[in-house]
Amino acid sequence: LLVSTDRVPEVTSEALLDFSPEYIYLAGGEKAISVQVASELAELTGVAKDRLIRFDGADRYETSALIAELFYPRSERIYLATGTDFADPLATGALAAVHHSGLLLISPRGLEPDCRTENYLRSSCKAADVIISGSEELISEETVDRIKTLIK
Structure with missing residues (x-):
């Protein structure tokens, strides 16, 4: 709400x-x-x-990782959306909730080394499915590849 x-x-x-x-x-x-x-x-x-x-993360990206850590520590599916607009995360968040999956907001710069999101993906998330909301302009293929590497 x-x-x-x-x-x-x-x-x-x-x-x-x-x-x-x-x-x-x-x-x-x-x-x-x-x-x-x-x-x-x-x-x-x-x-x-x-x-x-x-x-209360340092920014919206860290906040989304904090939420995922608590509610979806071993999620089999993870949703990604840009953190720079309102529409993609809002729609994607509803879909993620229906599937009992986490939603991570991703910066246009990708993942900062050792950021909370990266640590969550590396240590907790074992998602077989990575669902991306939005265009490659918002979440680059390089970022998606890095995320997939972290969760293996």
């Missing part, structure tokens, strides 16, 4: 009330989702603050 930095949309509030979650997971630091919004989500749902889990 989506929120903005400083407010919870009504449709999100309604969905959360319908779901009655035991935990709330926040994808992003306080610049992405303010403390005020996090508190509002906890208050709205009755979720205790210690069950409000924030994934």
Whole structure:
């Protein structure tokens, strides 16, 4: 469900009330989702603050790896999307969730050596399938080849 930095949309509030979650997971630091919004989500749902889990990487790429590490430590399929636009990760994230698979955001520069994403791929992810969302201009063939090498 989506929120903005400083407010919870009504449709999100309604969905959360319908779901009655035991935990709330926040994808992003306080610049992405303010403390005020996090508190509002906890208050709205009755979720205790210690069950409000924030994934706060150095950037969106590290944040996506943190999420994959927790929820998909041994994923058989991994989805890749660019971290530079909104549409590809949004659509791909829904597909990844249906398949109980992780979504990693990839920089146009590829993977930095020893970055969190690379470490996750090397040590945890054993995906037989790598699904790429977007064009080669967004995620280069070189990056895809490197990722496939890391997960073998």
